[in-house]
Amino acid sequence: MLKVENISFSYTSKKVLSTISFTANRGDYIAVVGESGCGKSTLLEIIYGLLHIDKGAVYWDGEKLRGPKFNLIPGEKFMKYLPQDFDLMPYITVEENVGKNLSYLDKNRSKRIVELLEVVDMTDFLKTKVINLSGGQKQRVAIAKVLAKEPEVLLLDEPFSHIDNFRKNKLRRSLFKYLKTKNILCLVATHDTTDALSFANEIIVLKDAKIEAQGTPEKIYNTPKNAYVASFFNEINKVSSKLSGVKNKQLYYPNEIKIVANSELKATVTSSYFKGSYYLIEVEVNGEILFIEHQFKLNNNQIVFIEFNK
Numbered sequence: 001m002l003k004v005e006n007i008s009f010s011y012t013s014k015k016v017l018s019t020i021s022f023t024a025n026r027g028d029y030i031a032v033v034g035e036s037g038c039g040k041s042t043l044l045e046i047i048y049g050l051l052h053i054d055k056g057a058v059y060w061d062g063e064k065l066r067g068p069k070f071n072l073i074p075g076e077k078f079m080k081y082l083p084q085d086f087d088l089m090p091y092i093t094v095e096e097n098v099g100k101n102l103s104y105l106d107k108n109r110s111k112r113i114v115e116l117l118e119v120v121d122m123t124d125f126l127k128t129k130v131i132n133l134s135g136g137q138k139q140r141v142a143i144a145k146v147l148a149k150e151p152e153v154l155l156l157d158e159p160f161s162h163i164d165n166f167r168k169n170k171l172r173r174s175l176f177k178y179l180k181t182k183n184i185l186c187l188v189a190t191h192d193t194t195d196a197l198s199f200a201n202e203i204i205v206l207k208d209a210k211i212e213a214q215g216t217p218e219k220i221y222n223t224p225k226n227a228y229v230a231s232f233f234n235e236i237n238k239v240s241s242k243l244s245g246v247k248n249k250q251l252y253y254p255n256e257i258k259i260v261a262n263s264e265l266k267a268t269v270t271s272s273y274f275k276g277s278y279y280l281i282e283v284e285v286n287g288e289i290l291f292i293e294h295q296f297k298l299n300n301n302q303i304v305f306i307e308f309n310k
Helices: 040-048 094-099 109-119 135-147 165-181 193-199 217-222
Strands: 002-010 015-024 029-033 055-060 079-082 153-157 185-190 202-207 210-215 257-260 265-274 279-285 288-294 303-308
Touching: 002 040, 015 040, 015 055, 015 202, 015 210, 029 040, 029 165, 029 193, 040 079, 040 153, 040 185, 079 135, 094 109, 094 135, 109 135, 109 165, 135 153, 135 165, 165 193, 185 193, 193 202, 193 217, 202 217, 210 217, 257 288, 279 303
Parallel strands: 029 185, 029 202, 079 153, 153 185
Antiparallel strands: 002 015, 002 055, 202 210, 257 303, 265 279, 265 303, 279 288
16 A cells, blocks of 8 residues: 655745645556646655655555665666656667566566557557657557556656547556556546546545645545636536525536526527537626536527526
């Protein structure tokens, strides 16, 4: 089990992380989300052992990790950390890059390389030099490389940021399924909450150096603490109780507001945005702007009636 206990860290006088605590088990996937500069990457670097913390401690299976002031080579041997710069050698092949983390004495070395490249859908580029790959292809090779030694803990910093959407969904399913079968604990710092909602066991939301929210994807999404937390997962309407008629609920996702045949609330359509399976309708009602999911496009200035899911 990984235990992060009250860790704090500052680069200067400004706190980057303050009293951060959580636990995670083998095979878990923990997604760390938050706006740029909130400390997501710093948290991974501290856990891996690249940064010495001001206060607190990190434990693995009950043993305190000593950090960079103790280890001659920073980084824990049982962990692998993939930063955003990929850490690949450009003038050798994909096969050779992945093989760097595998022993030449391993009889199954070649088979293992192919297996790892299958996970990231890169087997067709086995003999291609890394310099000739796109950014997304390099990122997929880098993921395969850090998986080579099957770490106990895998730390990924924005692992899908360079990958096209049509490949990203397949890669997510393949990668997280592989990690589960190998019982590898994975922590991901990400801006993209799609993979967090679908695959994470727990989501940690950071804000102003602290944990703003923490819980299962269902809990974080269905009962967001505030608009900041909710905004990572969908458009969010912050609605006055006067308008909604509900005292204890001010936050509504677009799918929680309906356009109906008739109601007491009359709204004016200001824009319609095509989202594929639905339209996001922007309306103005009593001076407030709302966004609503709707099956059809509506005309600007059209009058509609709305209803809140209570």
